[in-house]
Each structure stands twice: as structure tokens, then as C-alpha cells.
Amino acid sequence: MGIAEKIADIEREINRTQKNKATEYHLGLLKGKLAKYRAELIEVKSGGPKGEGFDVKRSGDARVALIGFPSVGKSTLLSTVTETEAAVSSVDFTTLTATPGRWEYNGATIQLLDLPGIIEGAAQGHAPADLVLMMLDATKSHMQRPLLEKELEAVGIRLNKHVPNIYFKVKTGGGISYNAIAKQSVLTEKFVYNLLHQYRIFNAEVLVREDVSLDDFIDVVVGNRIYLPCLYAYNKIDAITIEEVDKIAREDHTVVVSIEQDLNMDYLKAGATVEEACKAIHKTLLEGFKYALVWGNNDDVIEIVRK
Numbered sequence: 001m002g003i004a005e006k007i008a009d010i011e012r013e014i015n016r017t018q019k020n021k022a023t024e025y026h027l028g029l030l031k032g033k034l035a036k037y038r039a040e041l042i043e044v045k046s047g048g049p050k051g052e053g054f055d056v057k058r059s060g061d062a063r064v065a066l067i068g069f070p071s072v073g074k075s076t077l078l079s080t081v082t083e084t085e086a087a088v089s090s091v092d093f094t095t096l097t098a099t100p101g102r103w104e105y106n107g108a109t110i111q112l113l114d115l116p117g118i119i120e121g122a123a124q125g126h127a128p129a130d131l132v133l134m135m136l137d138a139t140k141s142h143m144q145r146p147l148l149e150k151e152l153e154a155v156g157i158r159l160n161k162h163v164p165n166i167y168f169k170v171k172t173g174g175g176i177s178y179n180a181i182a183k184q185s186v187l188t189e190k191f192v193y194n195l196l197h198q199y200r201i202f203n204a205e206v207l208v209r210e211d212v213s214l215d216d217f218i219d220v221v222v223g224n225r226i227y228l229p230c231l232y233a234y235n236k237i238d239a240i241t242i243e244e245v246d247k248i249a250r251e252d253h254t255v256v257v258s259i260e261q262d263l264n265m266d267y268l269k270a271g272a273t274v275e276e277a278c279k280a281i282h283k284t285l286l287e288g289f290k291y292a293l294v295w296g297n298n299d300d301v302i303e304i305v306r307k
């Protein structure tokens with residue numbers, strides 16, 4: 001059986017397994033296996049001819065990677081906030097290559113990169129950007145966000161999460177030494193042993209310094225994960241009801257905009273640049289993120305402010 005088939009097999013087993021306390025441990029080991037095969041697959045791929053990745057030189061103070069399904073308005077944003085003229089159309093897959101633009105905001109120069117596909121190269125440990133700006137179409141299915149998140153997860157990108165506080169070092173002898181200095185709600189010594197054995201690691205030091213999930217532990221063992229802040233921008237709010245806008249805007253790390261109607265754009269600009277700056281300072285600053293919306297329709301102006 002090839003690696004791709006093994007991956008498909010495990011994914012199927014994970015999907016048909018009910019998620020609850022009793023299956024958590026079993027699922028964790030399955031996910032560990034999945035992560036192992038995915039890493040192997042990537043190794044095989046990168047050993048061969050160069051992948052489809054993008055080759056745009058980094059410039060400016062920070063790079064923001066713009067991702068999203070076709071026709072959500074990525075090129076519309078690029079054309080609006082940068083001097084780059086990108087083709088905009090209702091036809092899907094209008095943009096086929098990574099396209100950069102210079103985004104000047106409050107003295108900062110951001111390289112905004114319109115990425116038509118999923119971010120490649122990330123799984124090999126190359127940060128594709130300093131911030132992910134995930135653009136979503138507010139008029140379309142709410143599955144867009146989880147689907148994209150899943151794709152990013154699969155290539156090793158972790159959004160709005162910090163590196164798990166786990167010391168992990170493979171040794172040449174001495175067996176596995178496991179210590180947790182913080183109370184664990186799911187991770188157990190047994191899981192650590194079994195997972196490491198899956199990876200053929202028999203000698204290692206593990207020191208867990210915070211309450212972590214099984215996925216966190218797998219991430220640390222696999223390595224090469226990329227932790228990026230992400231701002232979710234729901235575009236086309238001009239085409240949905242105010243109730244829907246209000247609901248979406250309450251999600252974490254979210255701004256709601258209409259690029260074409262110029263609604264709420266200052267919050268997107270601030271979000272993309274503030275979030276970038278905050279990353280370096282403190283991730284929790286973002287948790288109090290405020291939004292406001294000025295909605296102009298038939299002379300009605302409604303303002304919403306949260307927190």
C-alpha cells in the first residue's frame with residue numbers, strides 16, 4: 001500500500017470513529033500515525049522535482065498571505081489597497097499565480113500576497129507569511145472556514161495558536177523520561193510512550209510545561225509546524241442581512257467587510273497590521289479585539305461595537 005492510500009485509510013477510520021472521552025486516546029494514536037505518513041509523503045515529494053510553490057521575493061515590513069476560495073474577492077482587495085492591478089471577475093480561478101502588492105498603512109509597508117492555491121512549502125518548515133488573511137464570502141457556505149483550516153492543518157500550519165510549551169529531546173539511550181509540571185487533562189504517560197514508539201523513538205526526554213492536547217504533543221514530536229496569526233475577513237456583507245453580519249462578526253479574530261462598497265475597511269486594514277504587530281508583543285492582546293460596523297443602506301446607518 002502506498003503512503004497516500006495509508007493516509008486515506010486512516011482519515012476514513014478517524015472520520016467514522018465517534019469523538020468522545022472513551023475514543024480520545026485511540027483517535028490520538030491514529031492522528032499520530034496520520035501525521036507520520038503525511039510527513040513521509042512530504043519528504044517523498046520534496047525529494048523529487050520542485051513543487052508548484054510560489055517564488056515571490058519578500059519585501060516590506062511583513063508579509064500577509066491572502067487565501068480563500070475562488071471569487072471571494074481576493075483580487076478585489078489587492079486592487080483596492082495596493083497599486084497592483086489584479087483581474088477581478090465573477091469567474092472562479094481568475095487568478096492563477098501568486099501576486100504581490102505593496103500595502104501601505106500607518107507607516108508600515110505590508111507585502112500583500114494573493115495566493116490562488118493552498119500555501120505550499122509550509123510543510124517543509126518555511127513560513128509562507130507573517131500573517132494569514134483568510135478571506136471568506138459572507139454570502140456563501142459557512143463551511144469555507146473549517147475546510148480551509150483543515151487544509152492548512154494538513155500541511156502543518158497552525159492558526160492563532162502558540163507553540164506548545166513542551167520540551168522534547170530525542171536521546172541515544174536511557175529510555176523515555178516523561179515529566180509533566182502542569183496538570184494534564186488528556187495527555188498521559190502511556191500515550192506519550194505509545195506515540196513515541198509509533199515513531200520508533202525509544203529514548204527521549206519529555207517535559208510538559210502546560211496543559212496540552214494530544215494534537216499538541218503530536219505536533220511537537222513531528223516538528224516543522226508553523227504557527228501563524230490569522231485574521232478572518234468576511235467579504236460581501238453588502239449582500240447579506242444585518243442580522244447575519246452581526247452573527248459572523250462575533251466570531252474570534254474576525255472582521256466583516258465589503259471591499260466593493262467600502263464598508264468597514266479601516267478595521268480590516270487595522271486588523272491586518274495590528275494583528276501583525278501584536279503577534280510580536282502578545283497573542284492575547286487580540287482576544288479583546290473590537291469591531292465596529294457602519295452600515296449604510298437606504299440612509300440607515302447602524303453601528304455595532306463589541307467588548
Ligand SMILES: Nc1nc2c(ncn2[C@@H]2O[C@H](COP(=O)(O)OP(=O)(O)OP(=O)(O)O)[C@@H](O)[C@H]2O)c(=O)[nH]1
Nearest residue numbers: 070071072073074075076088089093094095259260
Ligand atoms: N457584492 C460584492 N461583491 C464583491 C465584493 N468584492 C468583490 N466582489 C465580487 O466578487 C467577484 C470575485 O472577485 P475577485 O476579486 O475576482 O475574487 P478572487 O478571490 O480574486 O477570485 P479568484 O482569483 O478567481 O480566486 C467579482 O465579481 C467581484 O466584483 C463585495 O464587497 N461585494
Ligand SMILES: [K+]
Nearest residue numbers: 071089091094
Ligand atoms: K474570480
Ligand SMILES: [Mg+2]
Nearest residue numbers: 074075094095
Ligand atoms: Mg483573483
